[in-house]
Amino acid sequence: MSTFNNPLMLGFDHFEQMLEQLSKSGGEGYPPYNIEQVRQDALRISLAVAGFSEEDMQITLEQNQLIIHGKQREEKDRVFLHRGIAARQFKKKFVLAEGIEVTGAEIDNGLLHIDLLLPTPSVNSRQIQITKKSNKKDMKTIDSGELI
Numbered sequence: 149m150s151t152f153n154n155p156l157m158l159g160f161d162h163f164e165q166m167l168e169q170l171s172k173s174g175g176e177g178y179p180p181y182n183i184e185q186v187r188q189d190a191l192r193i194s195l196a197v198a199g200f201s202e203e204d205m206q207i208t209l210e211q212n213q214l215i216i217h218g219k220q221r222e223e224k225d226r227v228f229l230h231r232g233i234a235a236r237q238f239k240k241k242f243v244l245a246e247g248i249e250v251t252g253a254e255i256d257n258g259l260l261h262i263d264l265l266l267p268t269p270s271v272n273s274r275q276i277q278i279t280k281k282s283n284k285k286d287m288k289t290i291d292s293g294e295l296i
Contacts, residue, residue: 178238179218190251191264195240198258199233205260207253214242214250214262 181195197205197218205218219237244250247267254261 178236179240181240186263189266189268191248191266193242193262193264195260195262196258197255197260199235200255200260202255205255207250207262209244209250212244212246214244216240216242216260216262 179195179197181193184192184194186192193214195216200218200220204220205216208215208217217237217239220235222235244264249265249267251263251265253263
């Protein structure tokens with residue numbers, strides 16, 4: 149039984165699914181990345197993608213997953229005497245909390261920056277009115293069949 153199956157935690161089933169997705173993405177370290185808090189309400193993910201151009205990468209948002217996929221195009225006309233820089237593809241997944249917005253992405257000096265905006269938490273409070281359940285046994289009927 150996981151923490152999210154606790155009967156006092158209602159509606160948290162999707163968190164368990166998110167944790168499962170996160171564990172499937174594995175701990176692959178390529179490409180290396182940083183996550184920094186640039187403001188109180190904003191984050192920036194920076195991936196080291198030297199050798200990749202904008203056309204070589206694709207960023208998608210599927211449900212609550214931010215997926216960055218990179219694949220370098222093979223250039224057939226190049227002849228390498230030594231190839232020490234691998235031209236490998238990558239797929240990096242980040243699970244985003246509900247309400248996080250992706251505001252943009254840019255590439256600068258071999259770093260892909262993806263900016264995220266965090267939701268501002270709002271405190272909602274309202275009073276729920278309690279009503280008395282009507283009991284048909286307590287009600288009297290008149291000759292016309294109407295309940296009083």
